[in-house]
Amino acid sequence: MVKVAVVEGDGIGHEVIPVARDILAAVRPDFEFFDVEVGYGLWERTGCACGEETMAELRSADAILFGAITTPPDPDYRSVVLQIRHDLDLYANVRPIQGGDVDIVIVRENTEGLYSGIEWTEPDRACTARVVTRRGSERVARYACTLAKSRRHLTVGNKANVLKSDCLFVEVCMAEAARANVPCTARYIDALCLDVLMHPDRYDVIVTTNIFGDILSDAAAYLVGGLGMLPSANIGERHALFEPVHGSAPDIAGQNIANPIAAIRSAAMLLRHVGDPAAAAAVEEAVRRVVDAGIRTPDLGGTAGTREFGAAVLREVGRGK
Numbered sequence: 001m002v003k004v005a006v007v008e009g010d011g012i013g014h015e016v017i018p019v020a021r022d023i024l025a026a027v028r029p030d031f032e033f034f035d036v037e038v039g040y041g042l043w044e045r046t047g048c049a050c051g052e053e054t055m056a057e058l059r060s061a062d063a064i065l066f067g068a069i070t071t072p073p074d075p076d077y078r079s080v081v082l083q084i085r086h087d088l089d090l091y092a093n094v095r096p097i098q099g100g101d102v103d104i105v106i107v108r109e110n111t112e113g114l115y116s117g118i119e120w121t122e123p124d125r126a127c128t129a130r131v132v133t134r135r136g137s138e139r140v141a142r143y144a145c146t147l148a149k150s151r152r153h154l155t156v157g158n159k160a161n162v163l164k165s166d167c168l169f170v171e172v173c174m175a176e177a178a179r180a181n182v183p184c185t186a187r188y189i190d191a192l193c194l195d196v197l198m199h200p201d202r203y204d205v206i207v208t209t210n211i212f213g214d215i216l217s218d219a220a221a222y223l224v225g226g227l228g229m230l231p232s233a234n235i236g237e238r239h240a241l242f243e244p245v246h247g248s249a250p251d252i253a254g255q256n257i258a259n260p261i262a263a264i265r266s267a268a269m270l271l272r273h274v275g276d277p278a279a280a281a282a283v284e285e286a287v288r289r290v291v292d293a294g295i296r297t298p299d300l301g302g303t304a305g306t307r308e309f310g311a312a313v314l315r316e317v318g319r320g321k
């Protein structure tokens with residue numbers, strides 16, 4: 001029995017996650033789903049976006065399917081996504097950038113770096129500490145090396161020329177790569193961003209620190225049709241959470257025009273994680289066939305709605321059985 005916690009979250013999370021859940025339920029009727037409410041809407045009503053009880057519910061799941069949460073730039077509001085990644089110790093954020101000839105996997109350190117949550121404000125100064133630890137670097141580097149071993153090579157995105165914290169990150173990643181016998185190159189993140197866009201064929205697995213991975217993956221979405229396409233997995237020792245890379249997209253929420261592919265592909269990553277690569281491949285193949293048949297949401301130049309696209313994928317999944 002696989003227990004899946006479902007967090008729709010805010011904005012287009014309410015549209016793309018039901019589509020992804022229906023597809024999961026179709027390929028795995030034995031999965032047990034339960035809804036967990038988290039996010040801005042809850043915070044507005046109760047003053048708490050994600051309390052201890054909610055965290056206990058999330059911990060009880062074998063896997064979490066997650067939409068997106070609106071985070072207002074309000075000093076009293078702590079990002080729930082960061083809280084969950086931190087509290088469940090989801091240290092590796094795996095973001096495949098795949099489509100056409102592009103096949104890159106970004107592995108982003110997910111619990112520390114500039115998003116460690118160590119911040120303070122003074123009247124005329126605000127500070128955010130960037131913390132990189134040997135343990136945090138080792139475990140994400142090990143994850144990236146294991147992935148790169150079955151692929152081609154590893155690139156370490158960094159800014160060690162100006163940041164002491166990245167000297168440690170690069171040192172640890174190079175040592176792990178040498179130990180795993182994975183070819184590895186360190187590249188400065190700013191030049192790397194441009195090079196990934198110009199020569200995606202040069203890249204395979206890229207490991208980097210928290211904020212750099214956040215920015216690089218959104219930029220790399222350009223290579224494969226935009227943010228509506230990118231899935232992700234947040235992996236820890238005990239827990240795993242699967243979510244589209246995009247946010248709650250308030251500008252298009254409630255209009256049935258959001259692209260659900262990122263959410264559906266995240267569900268496929270969930271299937272692979274719980275040991276069902278065949279179902280994962282069937283879902284990914286169904287998405288490909290629907291897109292090839294010209295059924296696309298407006299961000300991909302089509303006219304299909306979120307629900308209509310989802311229904312087409314469900315039909316394809318049924319046909320493939």
Ligand code: NAI
Pocket residue numbers: 012016067068069070071072081227228229243245246247248249250251252257258259260262299
């Ligand atoms: P966003 O990713 O929500 O949207 C950026 C742009 O991409 C928007 O124009 C949006 O319409 C478009 N877009 C995103 N997903 C799409 C989809 N599936 N189909 C078609 N178009 C899509 O990022 P933004 O606007 O910077 O942030 C909006 C809110 O989401 C903020 O409150 C932010 O804090 C939150 N956020 C939450 C994340 C999470 O929960 N993991 C991640 C990123 C942002």
Ligand code: MG
Pocket residue numbers: 214215218245
């Ligand atoms: Mg982001």
